[in-house]
Amino acid sequence: MSSYYITTPIYYVNDKPHLGHAYTTILADVLTRYHRMFGDSTYFLTGTDEHGQKVQEAAEKRGISPQAHADETVVPFQDLWKKLEITHDDFIRTTEDRHKIIVQEILQDLYDRGEIYRGEYDGWYCVPDERFFTDKEIEDEKCPDCGRPLQRLTETNYFFKMSAYQEWLIEYINENPDFLQPSFRRNETLGFLRKPLQDLCISRPKQRLSWGIELPFDSDYVTYVWFDALVNYISAVGYRRDETAFERWPASCHLIGKDILTTHTVYWPTMLKAMGLPMPKSIFSHGWWLIGGEKMAKSVGNVVNPMDMVDATGVDAFRYFLIASMVLGQDAGFTDELYVTRYNTDLANDLGNLQSRLLNMITKYCDKAIPAPEEGALEGELESALWRTATEAVEGLEASVQSMTLDKGIEGILGLVRATNRYLEQRAPWTQAKQEDLGPLRTTLYSAAEALRVASILLTPVMPEKMSVIRKALGLPEGDPDFQSLKTWGGTVSGTPVTKTPPLFPRLDVVSSETSKSVDPSDPSAGDGAGLITFDEFMNTKLRTAIIMAAEKVEGTAKLMRLDVMMGEERRQLVAGIALHYEPEVLIGKTVIVVANLKPAKIRGVESRGMLLAAHKGESLRLLTVDGELSSGADVK
Numbered sequence: 363m364s365s366y367y368i369t370t371p372i373y374y375v376n377d378k379p380h381l382g383h384a385y386t387t388i389l390a391d392v393l394t395r396y397h398r399m400f401g402d403s404t405y406f407l408t409g410t411d412e413h414g415q416k417v418q419e420a421a422e423k424r425g426i427s428p429q430a431h432a433d434e435t436v437v438p439f440q441d442l443w444k445k446l447e448i449t450h451d452d453f454i455r456t457t458e459d460r461h462k463i464i465v466q467e468i469l470q471d472l473y474d475r476g477e478i479y480r481g482e483y484d485g486w487y488c489v490p491d492e493r494f495f496t497d498k499e500i501e502d503e504k505c506p507d508c509g510r511p512l513q514r515l516t517e518t519n520y521f522f523k524m525s526a527y528q529e530w531l532i533e534y535i536n537e538n539p540d541f542l543q544p545s546f547r548r549n550e551t552l553g554f555l556r557k558p559l560q561d562l563c564i565s566r567p568k569q570r571l572s573w574g575i576e577l578p579f580d581s582d583y584v585t586y587v588w589f590d591a592l593v594n595y596i597s598a599v600g601y602r603r604d605e606t607a608f609e610r611w612p613a614s615c616h617l618i619g620k621d622i623l624t625t626h627t628v629y630w631p632t633m634l635k636a637m638g639l640p641m642p643k644s645i646f647s648h649g650w651w652l653i654g655g656e657k658m659a660k661s662v663g664n665v666v667n668p669m670d671m672v673d674a675t676g677v678d679a680f681r682y683f684l685i686a687s688m689v690l691g692q693d694a695g696f697t698d699e700l701y702v703t704r705y706n707t708d709l710a711n712d713l714g715n716l717q718s719r720l721l722n723m724i725t726k727y728c729d730k731a732i733p734a735p736e737e738g739a740l741e742g743e744l745e746s747a748l749w750r751t752a753t754e755a756v757e758g759l760e761a762s763v764q765s766m767t768l769d770k771g772i773e774g775i776l777g778l779v780r781a782t783n784r785y786l787e788q789r790a791p792w793t794q795a796k797q798e799d800l801g802p803l804r805t806t807l808y809s810a811a812e813a814l815r816v817a818s819i820l821l822t823p824v825m826p827e828k829m830s831v832i833r834k835a836l837g838l839p840e841g842d843p844d845f846q847s848l849k850t851w852g853g854t855v856s857g858t859p860v861t862k863t864p865p866l867f868p869r870l871d872v873v874s875s876e877t878s879k880s881v882d883p884s885d886p887s888a889g890d891g892a893g894l895i896t897f898d899e900f901m902n903t904k905l906r907t908a909i910i911m912a913a914e915k916v917e918g919t920a921k922l923m924r925l926d927v928m929m930g931e932e933r934r935q936l937v938a939g940i941a942l943h944y945e946p947e948v949l950i951g952k953t954v955i956v957v958a959n960l961k962p963a964k965i966r967g968v969e970s971r972g973m974l975l976a977a978h979k980g981e982s983l984r985l986l987t988v989d990g991e992l993s994s995g996a997d998v999k
């Protein structure tokens with residue numbers, strides 16, 4: 363059993379968490395879950411970076427202490443990780459004593475050993491980035507990183523002898539090809555190291571910035587935020603405190619965005635070297651999610667709120683989209699259209715269709731239990747080809763986790779799902795069911811169930827919730843899925859009872875703040891989500907009339923309206939995406955049609971127990987109502 367310690371950057375608490383933060387954390391979570399499934403002993407650390415000028419300024423503006431401000435702004439991060447099913451082992455905040463004390467001990471130790479010295483600083487400073495630059499590094503008095511104006515500064519400060527480690531670092535990077543990944547980022551760091559490395563200014567005078575960790579050897583100064591933040595990777599795992607816990611170090615992977623490459627691949631390794639600690643095994647920089655070609659940022663005003671996406675389409679679909687759509691290391695574009703297309707293609711059509719038609723057929727033709735294949739029939743041409751595809755998906759996924767090419771591994775699993783749908787088309791079990799000999803039918807359904815077992819286990823780390831529903835429906839054991847069981851064909855046990863599930867991934871029309879209506883592609887013969895449903899299936903949807911008693915816009919959203927309706931005797935709260943089309947007051951007293959047996963859902967934190975029916979085309983939307991007087995609670999058929 364090997365050990366796997368992964369970290370995310372610790373996020374600044376001055377921003378609300380957005381899609382970019384969610385991505386890094388979901389990626390770390392997915393990698394952790396895969397390693398856990400492979401049998402590794404895993405440890406996953408995330409947290410927040412709470413010192414620095416921006417937090418101090420934001421708190422001053424609000425007239426509260428920086429600590430009180432951070433205590434509030436950390437909460438949306440913690441809430442989001444819960445909502446996104448993140449399974450971190452620890453969440454470190456840089457304002458915690460367990461961290462601050464270690465930073466101070468490190469500073470004292472480096473100072474005592476002459477690694478830190480007092481000197482004069484004269485140069486340029488970027489306030490928003492909290493970074494210093496020399497004359498040579500800048501043009502037009504603008505920050506080379508963010509382009510914002512720089513301030514000229516002359517002041518006494520403390521410096522870390524980073525320059526002393528330049529040659530060592532170049533050699534280390536060259537000798538350890540896996541240290542900096544992907545390789546083009548290694549080249550970027552090596553390019554940076556071609557210029558002489560400066561010593562690193564690691565202090566800020568308190569008169570300019572007081573919100574930081576005080577230097578233990580000079581109480582007029584606090585430490586530079588990066589010198590504080592990077593230390594979280596070791597303070598959280600017991601450095602200088604708990605030898606056993608510290609056996610986790612070195613980290614297997616520091617996952618970072620490409621925006622923080624230099625701090626992680628130059629500052630951090632030289633700091634570790636000065637402390638006499640081993641290097642992390644790898645530092646992997648992923649690309650950015652771009653909106654309209656630009657990096658997502660509050661200052662650009664193009665921020666995608668992960669909470670909205672999750673409320674609209676579910677946490678699993680959101681995790682899947684992010685992991686499947688970014689080639690690790692490259693930038694990727696995010697648009698609603700890309701999201702909906704991938705969701706509908708991969709999840710609603712391919713996976714959702716396979717799961718629902720297969721379970722329907724096993725229920726209908728095999729008395730709700732996995733059938734036994736015919737003797738020797740699994741060696742048939744199509745059956746063994748399907749197993750080869752499954753084996754390739756398992757091996758491909760394992761390799762893709764090790765080589766950080768996760769999108770390829772996921773594509774292999776979806777390839778297996780598509781191959782299974784094709785296999786069903788070829789074997790046509792709906793025709794086999796009409797033959798006298800039901801042996802071939804049983805072989806087909808067994809083989810497809812086995813392929814779905816493999817796919818659902820392989821996708822569990824990406825979509826934990828929905829895949830556990832599939833595994834349960836297939837009668838697989840509860841708890842963590844068994845990766846080793848994927849290495850042999852036949853893990854599905856004949857005779858195991860199966861259950862039908864409601865559609866797991868209802869088709870989306872558009873991404874709005876509300877999930878769109880769905881078509882259940884569950885007719886066994888309906889290939890590739892043709893969308894035809896039987897009369898019985900239609901009758902499963904309970905439509906009823908209701909009268910709107912109260913209506914108000916949901917705070918903080920443009921589209922959502924909260925409604926109180928009476929359905930006969932029953933009062934219900936609904937949330938509907940109609941606020942752009944109706945003012946609350948015109949809704950009161952209207953009779954509307956409600957899907958009454960829809961599972962309750964929370965939309966932007968507000969519970970909705972049902973869904974209003976509306977007709978929409980382009981920009982227009984009109985509610986469905988009845989043509990005349992009728993008391994509420996009437997059935998609609």
Ligand code: MSP
Nearest residue numbers: 371372373374382386411591592618619650651658
């Ligand atoms: N506090 C520092 C990190 C200190 S680590 C010792 C910091 N925080 S941050 O809040 O700005 O988060 C930066 C990280 O968020 C990036 O490195 C990246 O992982 C993630 N992302 C922020 N925007 C992003 C995109 N648009 N796309 C993808 N990820 C991005 O820097």
